[in-house]
Amino acid sequence: MxxxxxxxxxxxxxxxxxxxxxxxxxxxxxxxxxxxxxxRGECPGRCNRPLCPRCDGRRLDEAAYAYLLGLYLGDGYISHPRQHRVPSLRITLDDAWPGVQKEAITAVRTVFPDNTASWARKAGCRDVKVYSKHLRCLFPQHGPGKKHERPIVLEQWQQEIVDAHPWSFIRGLIHSDGSRIVNWTEKTIGGRMKRYEYPRYFFTNTSDDIARLYTDTLDRVGVAWRSRRRATGAHDVSVARKASVVLMDAHVGPKH
The missing domain is CATH 1.10.10 (Arc Repressor Mutant, subunit A)
Structure with missing residues (x-):
């Protein structure tokens, strides 16, 4: 048959x-x-050039990878091999931020130029996904269980990329598990009530290691931050000082 x-x-x-x-x-x-x-060697995407930066030495766009790594650590996961013949990377992104969705699929296509990136629609969000046998080469943090239940440590080559492109990494983390909000307060000056607004950035993640990767990178670019732990165990990392917010606005900005 x-x-x-x-x-x-x-x-x-x-x-x-x-x-x-x-x-x-x-x-x-x-x-x-x-x-x-x-x-018969006729699968789409097969060609003579290397397919994997780690295995074959194909050129890797490091800025796009640093951004994608931030997205993966926040809202991404790799399927277990027993579920699919070829592992798939999925990053879940809210429909409220179409610009973030666009940046995400552009980064996936840049990092995996020989593979087809696509969308999977869900209620209120979409998954950008890509299938590749080399996902574990590029994301060695993959493992069984939830990210906050296992160690998340960058390999030396990953850390070198993050050090070279810290703002791309921070942008990916903010676009996945972060936000920019505007707080306000009122003060009476000269008998008149005046309203003052001040922006701040938040990043929330349950993993101690991922929160540390974020704050270590903030330190590296000179951004001041404060952290508190929620009753749920999640870390809230806040950037509120004016000079630091200005830096974040210049390199990250509001979600869009």
Whole structure:
């Protein structure tokens, strides 16, 4: 039956037509076609140039990677290999920030130029996703369980990229688990009530290690911060000093 399906597919028949003809689920037909093309070296995206910066030495856009690393540490996860033949990276992003969604998929396509990045719609948000056998090469922090339940430590080559592109990394973290808000207060001056507004940045994450990566990078670029732990165990990192907010506005800015 499989050989009959492959013969029809190689002759140009569509997956759905073969599935109807042989009364086989279209997903099975699609899987057979993919495996057959892989054996013959015809899979889309296959080429002579290296596919992985870590395994093959392909050039890596480090600024885009630093941004994507921040997104991954915040709202991203990699599927377990038992769920898919090829692991997938998914980053969940709120529909309230279409500009962030656009930046995210641009970063994914830049870091994985040989793979197809796509969207998966959900209620109120979208997942930007990409399938690659080299996800663990680029994101060695992947592991079983939730991120805050296991150590999150950058490898030396990752730390060097973050050191070279700290603002891209900070931007990715803010776009995933951060926000820019405007607080206000009122004061009586000369008998008149005046309203004062002052912006500040927040970053919230339950992982001690991810919060530390964020604050260490803030230290590196000269941004002052304060942190408190919620009753839930999450870290709230606040940037409120005027000079530091000005720096953050210049390199990060409000979500959009």
């Amino acid at each position: 499989r050989q009959r399906a492959l013969t029809l597919l190689r002759s140009g028949a569509k997956n759905a037509a073969v599935a109807r003809t042989l009364n086989i689920p279209v997903g099975t037909i699609s899987s057979w076609k993919h495996e057959d093309r892989a054996k």
